[in-house]
Amino acid sequence: MSYTLWIILTGCLVGITCGMSGVLLLLKKMSMIADAISHTVLLGIVGAFFVSQSLNGLPMLIGAAVVGLATAFFVESLHRSGIQSDAAIGVVFTSFFALGVVLISFIGDQVHLDTKHALMGEIAFVPWDTLQINGESYGPVAVWMLGIVLILNLTLIAAFYKEMKISTFDPQYAKLIGVPVVLVHYLLMGMVSLSTVASFDSVGAILVVAMLIVPGATAYLLTDRFLTLLLLSGIVGIFSAIIGYGAAVYWNVSIAGAMASATGLLFMVAFLFSPKHGWLMKKVKQRRLAAGS
Amino acid sequence: MMDFFSVFGFDANTEWVLTGSLLLGFASGTIGSFVLLKKQSLISDAMAHATLPGVCLVYILFQVKSIPLFLIGAALTGLLATQAIQLIINRSRIKTDAAIGITISVFFGFGIVLLTYIQQHFGGSKAGLDTFIFGQAASLVKSDVQVITIGSLILTLIAALFFKEFKTVVFDPSFAKGIGLPVRLLDGLLFSLVLLVVVIGIQMVGVVLIAALLITPPLAARYWTEQLGVMAFLGGSFGAVSGISGAVLSTTIDHLPTGPMMVLSASSIFFLSFLFGSKKGMFTRMVKQL
Numbered sequence: 074m075s076y077t078l079w080i081i082l083t084g085c086l087v088g089i090t091c092g093m094s095g096v097l098l099l100l101k102k103m104s105m106i107a108d109a110i111s112h113t114v115l116l117g118i119v120g121a122f123f124v125s126q127s128l129n130g131l132p133m134l135i136g137a138a139v140v141g142l143a144t145a146f147f148v149e150s151l152h153r154s155g156i157q158s159d160a161a162i163g164v165v166f167t168s169f170f171a172l173g174v175v176l177i178s179f180i181g182d183q184v185h186l187d188t189k190h191a192l193m194g195e196i197a198f199v200p201w202d203t204l205q206i207n208g209e210s211y212g213p214v215a216v217w218m219l220g221i222v223l224i225l226n227l228t229l230i231a232a233f234y235k236e237m238k239i240s241t242f243d244p245q246y247a248k249l250i251g252v253p254v255v256l257v258h259y260l261l262m263g264m265v266s267l268s269t270v271a272s273f274d275s276v277g278a279i280l281v282v283a284m285l286i287v288p289g290a291t292a293y294l295l296t297d298r299f300l301t302l303l304l305l306s307g308i309v310g311i312f313s314a315i316i317g318y319g320a321a322v323y324w325n326v327s328i329a330g331a332m333a334s335a336t337g338l339l340f341m342v343a344f345l346f347s348p349k350h351g352w353l354m355k356k357v358k359q360r361r362l363a364a365g366s
Numbered sequence: 367m368m369d370f371f372s373v374f375g376f377d378a379n380t381e382w383v384l385t386g387s388l389l390l391g392f393a394s395g396t397i398g399s400f401v402l403l404k405k406q407s408l409i410s411d412a413m414a415h416a417t418l419p420g421v422c423l424v425y426i427l428f429q430v431k432s433i434p435l436f437l438i439g440a441a442l443t444g445l446l447a448t449q450a451i452q453l454i455i456n457r458s459r460i461k462t463d464a465a466i467g468i469t470i471s472v473f474f475g476f477g478i479v480l481l482t483y484i485q486q487h488f489g490g491s492k493a494g495l496d497t498f499i500f501g502q503a504a505s506l507v508k509s510d511v512q513v514i515t516i517g518s519l520i521l522t523l524i525a526a527l528f529f530k531e532f533k534t535v536v537f538d539p540s541f542a543k544g545i546g547l548p549v550r551l552l553d554g555l556l557f558s559l560v561l562l563v564v565v566i567g568i569q570m571v572g573v574v575l576i577a578a579l580l581i582t583p584p585l586a587a588r589y590w591t592e593q594l595g596v597m598a599f600l601g602g603s604f605g606a607v608s609g610i611s612g613a614v615l616s617t618t619i620d621h622l623p624t625g626p627m628m629v630l631s632a633s634s635i636f637f638l639s640f641l642f643g644s645k646k647g648m649f650t651r652m653v654k655q656l
Binding site: 099102103104105107108154155156157159160162163164167168170171172174175178188189192193279280282283285286287289290293294321324325326327329330331332333334336337340344350352 | 402405406407408411454457458459460461463464466467468470471472473474475476477478479480481482483486496499500574575577578581582585588621622623625626627629630633636646648
């Protein structure tokens with residue numbers, strides 16, 4: 074497969090993986106937790122580097138998952154101790170992120186990990202970092218990681234489909250009929266953390282936040298059905314990746330930044346023209362009603 | 367003030383930087399108290415992230431490195447971002463937190479696009495726009511710091527002058543309207559203060575973390591007092607301490623980014639307040655329960 078296709082495939086995988094887990098957060102009104110986690114994951118990655126002295130996949134995955142869950146946990150504990158939730162999120166993620174950035178500056182030039190990388194990722198280098206087994210190359214590591222996380226996410230969603238659906242739409246009712254709401258919550262957090270980690274290294278914090286929040290929001294403007302919502306989020310994520318890549322190549326700019334901008338563009342289209350919930354479409358309908366009566 | 371710093375053997379430029387960081391910290395801590403009470407902490411974060419495309423657009427349009435122009439561009443896109451959030455909340459079924467998340471990621475992503483565009487087409491290393499992301503106190507020249515210093519002083523002064531009015535508007539808007547206060551005007555003024563403190567702070571602290579200086583110090587102050595006046599002053603003082611210690615550490619130790627160091631200082635103050643705060647601190651509450 075060619076260089077370009079690997080990059081587009083990586084972008085699309087990030088789009089589906091983050092899009093699908095992000096829309097579940099959106100339904101629970103927890104999008105800003107996604108923003109927080111995708112920043113704090115940096116600390117997990119840097120921490121894993123300090124412990125293992127390498128930039129290997131597994132320690133990084135573990136470190137980031139731990140910090141991701143810690144973020145969710147600290148935000149909730151602060152919130153429960155009486156701090157309003159927006160401030161709780163703000164304090165936790167800025168602290169963790171600042172610590173991560175400061176620690177990175179101690180690493181220096183010896184390894185390929187810097188603040189710019191953390192924000193923008195290195196998706197252009199994805200095709201070069203391939204999985205090597207017995208001297209044979211089996212495609213980029215990033216694609217493998219994202220693929221595995223995607224399959225894991227899909228399995229979890231399929232296995233807990235009903236529980237997730239009920240507990241996102243009506244948590245009180247879910248608790249009443251005996252759905253393990255807390256378990257489902259942390260399962261979701263785990264999914265988001267894993268998706269973030271798998272994406273973070275190749276696409277950076279910006280695009281992870283964008284892909285977690287924006288495609289889900291776009292899909293939410295287009296449909297009311299749970300299953301359609303999940304699928305649409307993934308599809309919007311894929312389209313954003315493809316459009317963004319095209320724009321980035323055309324203008325020779327940051328791929329991650331362009332993909333993030335593309336998610337915004339698609340959101341704007343849905344915001345204005347969605348048949349059901351679009352702003353302009355609603356106006357047109359009102360106009361017609363007024364004219365008819 | 368200047369003589370005080372020279373005791374530690376800093377040169378004149380560093381003295382300016384330290385004064386600037388002190389006053390910027392104080393201004394953001396004070397103004398942040400109102401942001402906290404209005405529950406707009408994350409909106410201010412979106413505003414801060416959204417200043418990046420503004421700075422870049424100005425550079426693309428005029429191709430000069432001019433701080434006043436940068437600040438105008440930053441203020442414009444920062445303002446646009448808050449308008450976008452309001453529009454999304456009011457005109458669609460998307461809720462506040464998602465609206466903020468969308469705005470943060472899309473504006474910042476677009477900012478990065480413009481930043482790389484500048485690097486490709488104008489040789490952006492000359493422009494030094496990279497420093498706007500995490501802030502770099504060491505790269506500031508005297509005129510930059512003067513903007514920060516004087517700006518922070520003016521903002522703090524306005525916050526102090528209108529303190530009573532702001533307090534009434536934030537706590538009880540309908541009462542404020544009843545006694546004839548121009549509520550919308552005051553709201554607008556308060557919003558402008560937040561926007562301006564973000565805008566003048568991005569060069570030193572960076573767009574990614576400047577909001578933390580608005581959020582964390584006042585939140586730490588909440589653990590020591592329940593009065594808004596004391597909270598604003600204490601928040602300001604915490605901000606000032608965070609600002610100056612961050613600036614000192616990042617200028618004396620090589621390669622340490624300024625913004626993150628300031629935020630870490632603020633986080634440490636928050637953590638200590640969370641544990642030992644005289645009003646709501648964890649240990650205080652435990653002792654009271656005994």
